[in-house]
Amino acid sequence: DAHDLRARARWQREEGHDVAWLEGAGVRTVEAALAPEWGAGLHLPDHARVDPRRLAPALEAAVRASGVDVRTGVEVRSLVRSEDAVTGVELADGKSIEADTVVLAAGAWSGGISGLPRRLPLRPIKGQMLSLALDRPILGGLVAGPGAYLIPREDPDGPLMVVGATMEDAGFDTATDGSSIDGLRSAAEALVPALAGRPERERWAGLRPALPDGLPLIGPDPELDGLVYATGHHRNGILLAPVTARVVAGALSGGPPDSRWAAFGPARFP
Incomplete structure (x- = not known):
């Protein structure tokens, strides 16, 4: 209001x-x-706004060009530890990758990785979305209102309006349902009547990693040397990616901890 x-x-x-x-x-x-x-x-x-579907492959291309070994379709099952330090990770196929430092950034699945020094009370929060095909752009920027937010985007097949998003504590279910999508469409049309009757281009659902206090989990673990967290960002993963990267980079470089980020650290989950 x-x-x-x-x-x-x-x-x-x-x-x-x-x-x-x-x-x-x-x-x-x-x-x-x-x-x-x-x-x-x-x-x-x-x-401002950014399209995650274009950002992610651009970031991958950038890190590959910098010499980073990117492995896709590889599931990490557990941390590998030696006393109070990380020595690598174990994969689902039983193979291991040695590493002096591991950044835990597995989203809603972060808490399911074995070998962590503390329990992470992460839970997945489902968000359903849809996109509507347009004949011409309708909005100049993002609009947020009761029940929905609207993001104008350009697509090779023409302009789109992305409509989001539900908030559902539904476990790891990523199915969409007609009732939720209809609710988003109705809220979008109440904000912008010109969206009424526009054909649906796509519908989808994703999982947000949420912690009980609503804050992300960022920074080094005080009890396990070499483990750095970057997870629990809930609805703001893309939005907080730059500042998260700065905090993680500082931890990886071995610099002194920045007290400004203590509230987001792992010590709050003993």
Whole structure:
């Protein structure tokens, strides 16, 4: 509601972000396709978006070009340890890979890897999404509202509107269901009436790694030398990837721990 939006605007301004409070017709001066009943909102002109399906292969190509050995379709079953230090990982086929340092970044599956020095109370949170095919672009940027957020994207086959996302504590199930998809579509059409009747291009579901306190798990383990965590980011894995990379790189380089990140460390899970 408006009270929550104003509170959000205040703390974002305090953090130095460019935030504009819009009311009435001002909302549609930014996004003309929004339904007329939406009479207030926040505009974040510096807000950006990225397509994870294009980002992931670009990152893979970049690290390969840097000489990194990338192995796909390989399942890690367990850490290999010698006393209080990591010495590598054991794969599902029984083979081992030696390593002085292991970064645990297995998403919702991180807690299922054997040999960890602590129990990780991770659980998968399912998110269903869909995309709608468009004749022309409708929005200039991301729009978030009750029940859905809308992300305009360009595709080789034409413009798309990505609609997300559900939040379901459903284990490791990644099936989609008509009721949830219909709910997302209805919420999207309430935000932008021009989406009504647009053909569905695709529907899918993914799993977000969630921890009980809602915070990610980032940084070195204090009890097992060579183990660094980068997991538990829930809905913000892509968004927090750059800062996570900086924290992990600092841990890998052997520099002193940064106290600013202590709240995200593994010590909170004894």
